[in-house]
Amino acid sequence: MREARRATLKDIAESLGVSVNTVSRALADKDNVGVETRTRVKEEAERLGYVPNSTARSLVLGSATTLGMVITNPSNPFYAQLISAMEQHCRKHGYSLLLMATEESLANERRAAEELLRRGVDGVLVVAVQEGAEHWRRFRTAGVPLVLISRDVPELNTDLVGVDHVQGGYEAARHAIARGARRIYFLEEDLRVSSVADRVEGYRRAMAEGGLPMGPDSVIKVPTRRLEQSALPWDPSEAYRLARDVLRTEQRPLAFVAGNDYFALGVYRVAEEAGLRIPEDVLVVGYGGHPFAPYVIPTLTTVDLPATEIGVSAVDHMLRRLKRPAAGGAPEKILFPPRLVARASSGGSGT
Incomplete structure (x- = not known):
């Protein structure tokens, strides 16, 4: 089965019969695009599931970029320490961390994945529920790096940082x-x-x-x-x-x-x-x-x-993937000894 593909500005433009420049200006709410056109463009973007490329936007604006963090239960002391270490390390490198909790619910995890796609985060760090993978494959298809923490999802064939x-x-x-x-x-x-x-x-x-x-x-x-x-x-x-x-x-x-x-x-x-x-x-x-x-x-x-070492390592691993997106390479599994x-x-x- 063919995986979902991230919609582009070109897809929206071709669907509506307008230029890519018009689509870009409409989504940015520029004044030189009519209200009717802006409405049509936004509706089509929503229909196609368009997600803005936050990496490109951040380079243009010079602003901090965002990593998504999906975790099962932030009140777990191990995860609380992990989140703290990751947030501090993200901030040190000019990134913000968007945290979402699933409480071991697959439905909550799918909603979190959709929200992070909608927000256009640059990468996602995940403690997975481990009951499904399709919603995470969409990030890989869209070119958004995915790093698993603590729990492996073998069918994703992606990077993992955790405990042995x-x-x-x-x-x-x-x-x-x-x-x-x-x-x-x-x-x-x-x-x-x-x-x-x-x-x-x-x-x-x-x-x-x-x-x-x-x-x-x-x-x-x-x-x-x-x-x-x-x-x-x-x-x-x-x-x-x-x-x-x-x-x-x-x-x-x-x-x-x-x-x-x-x-x-x-x-x-x-x-x-x-x-x-x-x-x-x-x-x-x-x-x-x-x-x-x-x-x-x-x-x-x-x-x-x-926990601290795992959090810092996971963020560092994500940053390396973001700096060299074309380098690819086999997924890595990094397990710290308890x-x-x-x-x-x-x-x-x-x-």
């Missing part, structure tokens, strides 16, 4: 094994996205390497609450309920590795209510390096993610 989540899941589980845990449960989101799948893969690798058993319930999928409570990236209550079910049947000691630090909080509450000690009875490892990790009691062992920070919840001494 396979390594992160592996390090978290391997640390629990090294601390003596032999029954390890992995609490992870029920989202079908690459970052989740990669963390689970890393966990399975560590368990297989350690020769530890994995039953059908070893990976516990926690229902996400993000669509119902968009103010929070995750809700610990479901992790609390599911961890409680495990503790009712499992002998101690055991371990929980959580796909995010919020789920670890659910395990903390279960342990306290059951009169269990962390880490003596229940060892806990989180993921994400969220700001509260060093302040809960006991302090939380977690996998820290280099870092495990051992604290009291796993018997470590870190702060």
